[in-house]
Amino acid sequence: MLLRAAGLAPMILPAHHRNGHGGTKPSPTPTPTDPGPAGDLSFAGVNWLRRTWPGAPHYNGQWSGDNVVQNADGTVTLRLTNPGGSPVAAELLSTRAGWGYGSYALDFRADVDVVSQSVVWGNLFTYDSTQPWDASHNEIDAGEISAWGVPGIAPRLTAGYWLPGPTNVLSHNESLPRGLRVFRTTMTWGPGTVSFATYAGATAADTLIASSRVDSSALPVPAAERVHLNLWVTDANEDDESQAAPFEVTVTGFGFTPA
Numbered sequence: 506m507l508l509r510a511a512g513l514a515p516m517i518l519p520a521h522h523r524n525g526h527g528g529t530k531p532s533p534t535p536t537p538t539d540p541g542p543a544g545d546l547s548f549a550g551v552n553w554l555r556r557t558w559p560g561a562p563h564y565n566g567q568w569s570g571d572n573v574v575q576n577a578d579g580t581v582t583l584r585l586t587n588p589g590g591s592p593v594a595a596e597l598l599s600t601r602a603g604w605g606y607g608s609y610a611l612d613f614r615a616d617v618d619v620v621s622q623s624v625v626w627g628n629l630f631t632y633d634s635t636q637p638w639d640a641s642h643n644e645i646d647a648g649e650i651s652a653w654g655v656p657g658i659a660p661r662l663t664a665g666y667w668l669p670g671p672t673n674v675l676s677h678n679e680s681l682p683r684g685l686r687v688f689r690t691t692m693t694w695g696p697g698t699v700s701f702a703t704y705a706g707a708t709a710a711d712t713l714i715a716s717s718r719v720d721s722s723a724l725p726v727p728a729a730e731r732v733h734l735n736l737w738v739t740d741a742n743e744d745d746e747s748q749a750a751p752f753e754v755t756v757t758g759f760g761f762t763p764a
Contacts, residue, residue, distance in 0.1 A: 534610045534691075534760030541601025546575045549759035553581075556596035556735070562625075563594040564740035572736075573597050582755045583736045585624060590747040596735035597756075604631060604761065605727035609647060609692045611734070612710065612758035617650055617660050618683050621749040623738050625651040628754070629690045631730040641667030643725040648690035648703050650681065654742030659683070662715055664692075664701035668723055676701055677717035685714075695764055697722050732759075 536550035544552040555570035572584045572595035583595040611629040620626070626649065633643040644667040652660045658680075665675040676699075689710040691702045702716035734756060738749045 533612070533758055534608050534762045537601075537761045539601060541599055544600040545570065546573075546581070548575065548579065548581050548756070551732075551759060552600040553597050554600055556594075556598065562739065563592075563737035564623075564746045565591060565738075567591065567593045568596060568737075569593045576755070580755050580757045582753050583734065584753040585736045585738070585749065585751060587747075587749060587751050592738050592747065592749045594735065594737035596733060596737075598632075598734075599732040602633075602729040602731050603727065604730055604732060606695050606764035607693070608760075608762045608764075609694070609732070610758070610760045611647070611690045611756065613688050613690075613754050613756045614686055615650075615688065615752075615754040616686060617681060618685075619750075620650075620652075620660055620752050621738075622652040622656060622658075623654040623740070623742070623744055623746050623749050624752050625649060625653070625735075625737050625739050626754055627733065627735040627737070628688075629692060630733050631694075631725075632733050633725075633728050633730040635729045639671060640669045641671035641725070643667075643728055643730055644671075645692070645694065645699060645725055645730075647692035647701050648688075651739065654739055654744050654746075656742075656744060662703055664703075664715070664717060666699065666719070666724060674719070676719050677715045679715040681705075681714065689758075694724075696726075697724060699724055732761075 541552045544554045555573040556568045557570045559566040574582045586593045629647040631645045636642045649663045663678045685705040687710045689704045693700045698720045700718040704710040
């Protein structure tokens with residue numbers, strides 16, 4: 506996500522289910538029929554761009570296209586590197602704009618037990634850069650994992666959206682159990698409603714970690730939003746961001762079904 510650096514206090518909304526366990530994860534959503542214009546790489550039937558331009562939310566504004574690597578098996582790895590005390594972030598965004606209402610899903614692998622406390626994995630969020638900052642860029646965050654620079658706490662899983670202001674609204678905010686390696690994040694967005702769920706496990710994403718739903722006329726409406734994934738460092742607290750250890754996430758699947 507691209508707005509967390511604003512340091513705004515979240516409003517916590519009731520979740521329909523919190524820390525739910527058991528159940529069966531949903532099947533992957535189909536490959537989108539519209540891949541978008543040609544970009545830097547193709548993954549899961551979608552064309553994507555590697556971010557190369559500087560700026561927020563990464564604390565020092567440094568991003569590199571080299572930190573997004575497509576692997577021989579077709580998966581994509583995003584890396585946070587730290588060449589000499591100046592971490593460099595990674596971001597992948599769809600060339601397609603205007604995804605709109607529907608069901609989204611992202612599968613990925615990461616060892617979040619070893620992630621530095623200020624590293625943020627912004628997985629599966631929609632963001633419309635054509636919308637102004639104070640209108641929150643129509644951002645919806647289906648899943649973020651970070652300790653937000655707070656010493657001594659495990660990474661947390663959050664989902665939510667942004668109101669004009671901009672003001673962050675969290676739908677759920679849950680601690681992550683240890684030992685997770687494989688994840689699936691899902692989001693279903695419709696007129697006045699959005700629901701989120703993240704499943705995870707040691708070898709298969711088959712345990713529901715958190716789910717929630719928001720029904721509100723204040724939710725973002727479709728415009729020119731793109732799908733984004735990013736890996737970066739926050740300066741939300743007083744830890745030494747320059748010491749963030751290298752970290753990587755491998756994205757193994759993406760799907761979208763329009764409403």
